[in-house]
Amino acid sequence: MREWVPVSTSPRGRLALAAVEAFGTRPFAEVTVTELAAAAQVTTGALYHHFGSKLGLYAVAREDVERRLLDRMEGAMAAAGGSASSRSAAVTSALLVGLDFAVREGFLYILGDPPAGTEHDRLAETLSQNFAPAAPLLGRVLAAAWRAALTAVAAGEDPAQARAALAALRIQPPDEA
Structure with missing residues (x-):
């Protein structure tokens, strides 16, 4: 990291x-x-x-903060293992680790918005690559849900409620749908 x-x-x-x-x-x-x-x-x-x-x-600051976020999320996914049955748990773990990091460090706004001026969304790509085959749309949906949780905390919601909402997501990889 x-x-x-x-x-x-x-x-x-x-x-x-x-x-x-x-x-x-x-x-x-x-x-x-x-x-x-x-x-x-x-x-x-x-x-x-x-x-x-x-x-x-802003772009330099975002790049730095996003890299720190992705290092933690990738580590959480790697720790959960790579078997097909653990992919959902790995992504959920990554979402929660990322939320905890962003809240703790006060990065709610810089990470709560999608990257500006580019189609390249490294968070969505990281999340989608955990599935085989990669699921780009699923990654974008999960990234949007994660950012919505950050936005809710920035607007005054309890971080524990945002965490519970992310934990409640049932992620079914495309190959199991």
Whole structure:
């Protein structure tokens, strides 16, 4: 499991850390360039120099947070084993491990939305690849359910209720339908 730790003394590193915190706890539209620069103790020019735009900084922060999420989810699926009978349990375990991580770290908003500006959804792909053959639509549906649980927690729902909702999903792989 990798943990990306930028050099917090560099302007780029401070901006990245400020972005992870701000975009994790608030919607993208509510976070301003000025506040990100102030939190990192840099000018807005430094943000544009290092990342091109607020969206560029968001993309770097999201990439980092999503990689940490997927490392944990992949580990949970691997621990559950690879037999056909354990695939459903492995995916459920991954969904719960991912939810716990996102809630604990305060990444509700940055992970609660689908990736912006791309069709490439690594969460959906990771979930679908646990099935043989891979089930892309199932992966997208499960990713949407997981993100809905995060969105509910961000809106004030009890994380235990979101966890129970994900645990209640009955996942039947396509080859067993």
